[in-house]
Amino acid sequence: MASSSSHDLTNSDITRYSRQLILDEFGPSSQSKLKHGSCLIVGVGGLGCPAATYLAAAGIGTLGLVDYDRVDIANLHRQVLYSENGVGQSKVASAKEAMTRLNSNVTVNCYQTILTSDNAIDIARDYDVILDATDNVATRYLLNDLSVLLDRPLVSGSALRFEGQLTVYHYQGGPCYRCLFPAPPPPETVTNCSDGGVLGVVPGVIGSLQALETIKILTGLEVSYSGRLLLYDGLRGSFTTVKLRSRTINCKVCGNNPEITGLVDYVKFCGSKPNDKCLNLSILNEEDRITVELLQRIDKDSFLIVDCRKKVEYDICHLSNSINIPLEELSNAKEPVILLDNIVTDLNKNIFFLCHHGNDSQKAVKLVNDNIFLLKDYKPYRVIKDVIGGIHLWSQLVDPSIPQY
Ligand SMILES: Nc1ncnc2c1ncn2[C@@H]1O[C@H](COP(=O)(O)OP(=O)(O)OP(=O)(O)O)[C@@H](O)[C@H]1O
């Protein structure tokens, strides 16, 4: 007969979790704490999928999943809870299905919605830990304030290109996100995975570590990254930890006299929405822009397309009458217009800048026009415009043989 002790695990729990149960630092009492613990995972993408997988496997009692999105084929290289036949389906429903297959003892609650100031408190109030696995600034501030207002630790992760970061905010007197970043960055300086790219394994590493920190919080093990930031460089293979500034006493949300006592309008505060998949900048006037429909109709010999995407993107696909001058090269040039004239020597050719979605191409035209304005003796002799919507819209409206990425 089993005797009762520091835990309420069933015999099948004991067998199932035996490999972690027998760890001296863990034991049955920690497993029991996990069984009664809960975590709200916000964002079931590159970070959320590995985090949810390990937390479900580890035997957390209740997991909440928040995501408004559906599975896309371009998610599959890193969002490992999904499979090809789930493309187009709700992320939270697909994730729940996969997690229940893995561990049917875990209660999984799905919230297929954008987490906003209006629903966040109701959704999050019953969870012990909040795990930020989202990819945008507005949600980062929302989750930070939510964690402070509900007094829950926030396990925060991010991953881009080959790099990842991890830290735990608002834990045992440690700083919150606002203590470190009181103001959001300008929206045009923020890069996401669809613009900047990400190697699939990198969010896998960070999301797994987010699960580990969550397990430590729930079981009372010492948390590694409260007040400390992990910087992971997957290309060099380095893990670096930096100590963060302590809690700021005049922080607007967790300071001694907080100004923020309820959730605010984070879209207004950050100037961007959680579901802005692609920023639509409007830097240029209409007369400095050309539509893909018009571009398709004009004489091909009268212009040259200057594709200002990165070389690696140009190598993926490009239009036939185009050359590649990356925006970075143009911005590094002392005189961008002279660089352009030295490359496009045919004076009769007009120039249309093209990029992925039509943001960088506007920056390129502006760089050149600003430069022309400063060069006193320079006489503009050709039309320079940008292509609205970039190669993505060209593929959608004009030439479907161009791949979309
Ligand atoms: N406020 C929010 N409410 C609910 N879900 C959110 C919110 N903000 C972000 N998300 C979700 O967080 C996840 C982040 O995942 P990830 O960074 O891997 O990017 P993605 O949007 O899936 O893919 P990609 O950026 O490559 O198109 C997404 O599934 C997104 O829908």
Ligand SMILES: [Zn+2]
């Ligand atoms: Zn703070």
